[in-house]
Amino acid sequence: MTVFALALAQFVASYAATTMTVAVSAIAADLGTTVLGVQTAITLFTLTMASLMVPGSKLTDVLGRKRCFTAGLLVYGAGALLASAALGPGLLIAGYSLLEGIGSALMIPPIYILVTVTSKDGTTRARRFGIVSGAGALGAAAGPLLGGLLTTWSGWRASFGLQVLLVALILVLAQRIAEPAGPPRRREFDVAGAILSAAGLFFVVFGVLQAGTYGWFVSRADFTLGGVVLLPAGGLSPLWVSAGIGAGILTVFFTHVRARERTGREPLVPSSLFHDRVTNLGLLTQHVQWLVLQGSFFVIAVFFQQVRGYSAVETGLLLTPATIGILGASAAAGRMARRHSPRRLIRGGFVLTGTGLALILLLVRAGSGVASAVPGLFLLGAGIGIMLTASVNLVQSRSTNAAQGDISGVSRSVSNLGSSVGTALAGSVLAGTPRPGGTSFALALATLAVAAAAGLVAALLLPRQARTH
Structure with missing residues (x-):
């Protein structure tokens, strides 16, 4: 039950980060603002969440992990409720951009801390991280599809209403979380x-x-x-x-x-955290993984909408093979952790991801069938699913239970920065092409493939034996 509540919370936070993109026009028309105004709200949500992740993580040492998680849920739920009832862009920004952003910064770090400190061994921890990471990737992938369906059937406010209901469910489930005794509470906050x-x-x-x-x-x-x-x-x-x-x-x-x-x-964060080579390389691989995941999803979604004329719902369905790959790899995380080291899993994940991108570049064309994208998308998702779990497990396991608040905030900030860089990098390549078409999308995917290769280099530098706590 503990893992389900934590995974569901990660799903909600990831869902909120991507679902708004398919409802921009509908929100702008309903609230009497511009598309740019709604995009500003999305940008502010990303900025709020990313900038407050480290302070939010440190508050777990002050408030307690479970209490910080609950507080984040309450703030997030209040923001979703306010956004669902917004009559103008101001309330949308207050609810979605600020309150949901602050709530995410408070509840996401405790998710990974609680998984670490409640796991009795490395295999259990890997399996649980697989569930949570899979839920996060599923939320990011399902955001456009589920958001598109809700916006089409019931209007954009229904998407925020769904988040309110899910938060209420998580709050009920969270009451059963048994938090182990943690380090002494710190009264001083930097x-x-x-x-x-x-x-x-x-x-x-x-x-x-x-x-x-x-x-x-x-x-x-x-x-x-x-x-x-x-x-x-x-x-x-x-x-x-x-x-x-x-x-x-x-x-x-x-x-x-x-x-x-x-x-x-x-x-706020001890400098010794950055003295460990394995931790630094693990954080770098996390950054690249989210960069490639969000960047490739962005490029593929825009390609099928602009070049092939697919709707948001059709595009979301088309990304299903990648989602299946992510979930399948995440579900097998525990078994893979028993048989392979995190270093080997991260390396293998980058190889699978690079192969998936190469297949998409080779097989997908403006006039090719839907099936042409399936092999590449599946391998892309499977590779990402393997790496997300292994990297998080590696990084979190390098620190003691007392330092989980520190490493969790840094880890989530690095991942969020990777998501932002991935979308911005892909978008800038597409926008910089004089005549957008198949060639421009191929160039954007090739750029992401180069980033994946850089991640593989970082994984190759990981030492054979790594100490864990």
Whole structure:
């Protein structure tokens, strides 16, 4: 029951991140705003969730893991309820972008912490991570399909209503979660560190999200703020300005962390967390996995909608082979963990993912049948499913139970950043092509294949023997 509640919560959070994309036009028409206004709400949700993930994770050491999880559910549910009743874009932003974003940052880290500390051995932990990771991937994949069906049949508000019902169910199930005794509660919370980390991640993610519109190097259009042109077209892309500001703030954050450690005070994230080579490589593979997953789903969905003229519902159904691959691999996570090391599983996952992308590039054409996409999508999903579980298990297992709050927040932030980079990278490649068509989509998929190859290199650098706790 504990794992089911945690997996369902991860499903809801992942579902919320992707379901809005198919309802943008309907929401804009109903609320009297523009498509850009609704896209801004989606962007703010991503920014809020990503920037607050580390502080939200640290609160598990202050409030307790189960209590933080419950608080996140309550905030998230309140946001979904407010968004479902929104009469204008302001309430939509308050409910979806802010409250659901804050709720996600509070409830997602405890999911992975509770899986770790309630598992009696490595095989059980791997199996449970497989269930949770599979639920997250299923939520991301089902978002456009389920959201499209609900929007078509009952209107866009029904999608938020579904989230409210699921949150209510999870709250009931969460009462049965038996949280093991954790480390002593910390009364001191690094407020300055939380502000610095949130601000730094905000600007980094914001910059990445601009790449799809303005490009990665040279700005395709004027970047304006309040009607004032801050960066003209043809100049430096806003990505680097925003990311530079974020990197500067994060540099100040790490200086702040070391200063607190020198004086014996507890920082938001201990610097020792980044001294472990296996942890760093595991985090890198997580980043690449989510980059490839979200980027490839974005490219494939846009290809079938723009080139083949499929509806959102048809596109969601077409992605079913990838979803089956993810769920099948996640369901087998426990058995695979008994037979293979995380290093071998991550490497194998990248090989399968790269093979899947190659098959899609070779077989899928504007006039090819639906069946041409099935082999590649299935291998893509299976590879991602294998890696998601193995990488999370590897990274979380490298830290002691007392440090689970620290590693969980960093792990989820890295994954969210990967999702943002994947969509932005794929979108920028498509937008940068003068004449969009089959060639532009092939180029975008090839770019993601290169990213997968870089992930494989990181996996090859993982040492043969890895200490776990």
